Amino acid sequence: MLEYLFSNKNVEKILIYLILHKKANATELSRAFASSLDPIQKTLRKLEDGGLLVSFLEGRTRVFQWNPRYPFLEEIQNLAKKEYEFLPNHMKQSCYQVNKRKRPRKTGKPL
Amino acid sequence: MSIDFTTISLKDLAAFIYDTLNRNGIEIILVGGACVSIYSNNRYQSYDLDFVTYEELKTIESVLQKHGFRRVGRCFSNSSCPYIIDFVNPPVAIGNESIKNYETLRTATGMLKLLTPTDCVKDRLCSFFHWNDEQALEQAILVASDQNIDLTNIKRWAKKENHEEKFALFLAKLQK
Numbered sequence: 001m002l003e004y005l006f007s008n009k010n011v012e013k014i015l016i017y018l019i020l021h022k023k024a025n026a027t028e029l030s031r032a033f034a035s036s037l038d039p040i041q042k043t044l045r046k047l048e049d050g051g052l053l054v055s056f057l058e059g060r061t062r063v064f065q066w067n068p069r070y071p072f073l074e075e076i077q078n079l080a081k082k083e084y085e086f087l088p089n090h091m092k093q094s095c096y097q098v099n100k101r102k103r104p105r106k107t108g109k110p111l
Numbered sequence: 112m113s114i115d116f117t118t119i120s121l122k123d124l125a126a127f128i129y130d131t132l133n134r135n136g137i138e139i140i141l142v143g144g145a146c147v148s149i150y151s152n153n154r155y156q157s158y159d160l161d162f163v164t165y166e167e168l169k170t171i172e173s174v175l176q177k178h179g180f181r182r183v184g185r186c187f188s189n190s191s192c193p194y195i196i197d198f199v200n201p202p203v204a205i206g207n208e209s210i211k212n213y214e215t216l217r218t219a220t221g222m223l224k225l226l227t228p229t230d231c232v233k234d235r236l237c238s239f240f241h242w243n244d245e246q247a248l249e250q251a252i253l254v255a256s257d258q259n260i261d262l263t264n265i266k267r268w269a270k271k272e273n274h275e276e277k278f279a280l281f282l283a284k285l286q287k
Binding site: 049050051068069071 | 184185199200202204205206207208209237238241242
């Protein structure tokens, strides 16, 4: 929807994903968007350089999340929330894994 | 001016970078941990100089490479210098507050514009507020102990950021 504004189709997808899931890593995002890893990694780095996102290492995985210190955070989050509301249901389901399990699962427990 | 980057102090290097870029029409502001080093007389030693700038990195690169600094991403380093120079995206802000007033220092290597001691404390507290970073809290206390700071201003800002409880923790530690 706002690709023309960001000049990059991955930016709005990542922002919407983070609105829903709070944090994400590049592999998870590339799977969710059925996209190659490299452009996702580049976009995440760009958003981090800009100050909108910060990243932490969790084990060997670099996990990205909103930067709570970013002065325009609330405005950008509101934009992403509104974009999500305007998405058709099939896209909400396919790209953003709204039904992704978030509660814990004990180690070794079969599915 | 001939500079020995091997032995240069953080403050002198920051001033050298500021002055060199400023003479080329590039405005930069020192923020982050380097301000803590300067205001705490190196009781906290940072090796990372974060400058906020609106200038294109290509323009900065063309000036700094004349002094032996190489660019990797947004950072610059010189093989004989222990410090890393990072150019951070604008604006200069601490949480939701935009910063307009800065401190100016004069050193042997030139002038330097940086956060005021009060804003430096807010900057460190911001990391403590959002990430529970105890190191940042300690740094805020170092600066607040060594410099004249406006506690009323910091208290008002902490309230606006919805972190009055953590500000109270800072105050209690500072007054110990």
